[in-house]
Amino acid sequence: MADLMENEVFKAFTTYAAIVILKMMLMGPLTGYYRMTRGAFSNEEDVSRKSAEDKKKLLRTHPEVERVRRSHQNDLENIVPFVVIGLLYALTAPELSAALLHFRIFAGARIFHTVAYVGALPQPSRGLSWILGMLVTFSMAYRVLSTVLLL
Template sequence: MVAELNFDNPTVVSLVTYGAVLVGKMLFLLLLTSIVRIMRKNWANPEDAKAFSNARSNEEAKRMTVRDEAVERVRRCVLNDMENIIPFLLLAPMYVLTGPAHDTAVLFFRIFVVSRFVHTITYLFGLQPFRGFAYGAGLFVNSVFVYQIIKNGKF
């Protein structure tokens, strides 16, 4: 059975809702990166340091662009989200087109969303092995989607 991608399909409505939650989480992390940069007076570029801090010279501005571990941790979390959420957002609609049971699809969407929130919290606080488990859960969901798309695809 091939499902349709429209809002009459409750699985599509669920996907759009969970997808929006994930994108909102990513936007929050982008904002958090800026907040941490401001709090730590750590800028990505010398011109940012001059514009947004009290750096008076180019040399002083350059010193404010040295890597800061707190900023880098948030940035790596953003990159990890991009590496995992973007494939989910591409694969999930294709998965929905295979016509999965609504409850099964929603379960997978929820597992993925929870895994990304747990991953973010554990990443920001450096909590292993929980971060690895959360990453694995999201990877599992995306892998199931790939398998189901290939298995049920009409080539």
């Protein structure tokens, strides 16, 4: 493991993987913040101490809460594959410059995707950032498969 941590590509991967995982983890508290400030809860136990009339008002969906929640769901669908494929990619010994390009583009695309989703920026900003992140993951997957299949 110590040898692996001396590898510049692996260090870059762990750095950018940690960044996007932390970003994804922060979406949970952000969803909770939006639920609290917008007064929109999805579970009965979240409003159990309220009156019956208050419960009716609070057990509802809110567009801004749903926007943050969907952004979090999108992170789960994209960051988990990036981490798995990125680890395999890092193990194929790519050039550091190519690896950094992949990792930085993905991290930037995911951060921008969240800003575009939560901030309701006009399309195609969110769509393009999603596509960019997916292309990076597919590019790394191609490198992994082409390396493994050529052995």
